Amino acid sequence: MPSKFHIDSDITKAETLPTSFYKDQATFENLKEQVFLKSWQWIGDENQVALSESVHPFVLLDGFLTEPMVLTKDDHNSINCLTNVCTHRGNLVALHSGKTNKLTCMYHGRRFNLKGEFEHMPEFNDAKNFPRPCDNLHKFPLKKWGPFLFAGLHPAFDFQQVIDTMNERIGFLPLEDFHLDTTLSKDFLVHAHWALYCDNYLEGFHVPFVHEDLNAVLDYGSYTTEIYEHCNLQIGYTNEAIDVFDLPKDHIDYGKNVAAYYYWVFPNMMFNFYPWGLSINIVKPLELNRTKVSFISYVYDPSKLDKGAGSALEKVEREDEFVVENVQKGVRSSFYKAGRFSPTREQGVHHFHLLLSKFLNA
Secondary structure, X not given: OOOOOOOOOOOOOOEOOOHHHHHOHHHHHHHHHHOHHHOEEEEEEHHHHOOOOEEEEEEEOOOOOOEEEEEEEOOOXXXXXXXXXXXXXXXXXXXXXXXXXXXXXXXXXOEEOOOOOEEEOOOOOOOOOOOOHHHOOOEOOEEEEOOEEXXXXXXXXXXXXXHHHHXXXXXXXXXXXXXXXXXXXXXXXXXXXXXXXXXXXXXXOOHHHHOXXXXXXXXXXXXXXXXXXXXXXXXXXXXXXXXXXXOOOOOOOOOOOEEXXXXXXXXXXXXXXXXXXXXXXXXXXXEOOEEEEEEEEEEOOHHHOOOHXXXXXXXXXXXXHHHHHHHXXXXXXXXXXXXXXXXXXXXXXXXXXXXXXXXXXO
16 A cells, blocks of 8 residues: 655644655655656647647656657647557557658558547458547647647646746746757756655755855845745846846836746746746656756847856756755665755745645545
8 A cells, every 4th residue: 555645734844755755666656646647747849740740759758657659730730649559459650750641550550640530440340349439549638838838648737727827927938939959958867766856946945055156146035935736936036137037017026136937847847947048857757766857948048048047057957966866865864754844945845745745645
């Protein structure tokens, strides 16, 4: 029977998740069904299927969920996210990205349209009660935010609420003008539990102790965290009126020197907005003690790169890795069980632990 976890909703009384959460293989496996299958994942941008009648196969969280999926754009320019598994014998349907007006399984010739609807199958004339709805390719819920695409497997919440929350502050930015820069994008392998990496991201408490350069840019005293239902926001202010957002007059933060908006979306997505653009961080569990973190950069204003809070991101990442990997070693101790939250600095971590306990206990 999977363990139950309790996090007090009152941060002034609450303890963190126990070390068993980070050490137990059964709990790690349970996260797939109870958390990741019930949430949303970033699956790239619409340029993966830029042309009408095109497809792009991919594997969602390879090594963890390992879910074969395919993006399609049909002849009406509608984007669909489908299972890439043939409903006959389970073969992968689309093997390569490119132009096509049909999805045809190369194993036995079962054919689907780009909406995933079954069209034809050889040698099935004598099959009774065929085709059935289950012979169509499963279609996943899909949400679009600017050029960015998100898929839910069995989502337990409406992702539009998350999009609306983020748009309250960054809706003034022309996301359609953000361009992927593969030279700035990189994967990092972290030898720690994926949730420890999120724990670290979700508080600015460690910034003065771990990130000397970043701390010199940010005003630690005014650093704030705002909590929403399935996401939260950390706002990095600076004392200098340079390398900050040019906010419109009707913006909630107009008149403030905002250097960065750090959005975290449950369970494993980070959207870091800087004056130069956006750094997306996707935390991908691999094993109990091994995680891949993908940094994907979309640039809006190249002239502002390498300035302010959005500079030297790889150095900040390496500093975070060092700390998180040390925490991974520490939580395996027989003498550490759980900690307490700083009510003023760790609201984001507390929120994360509340959501994890809620989903795991459901």
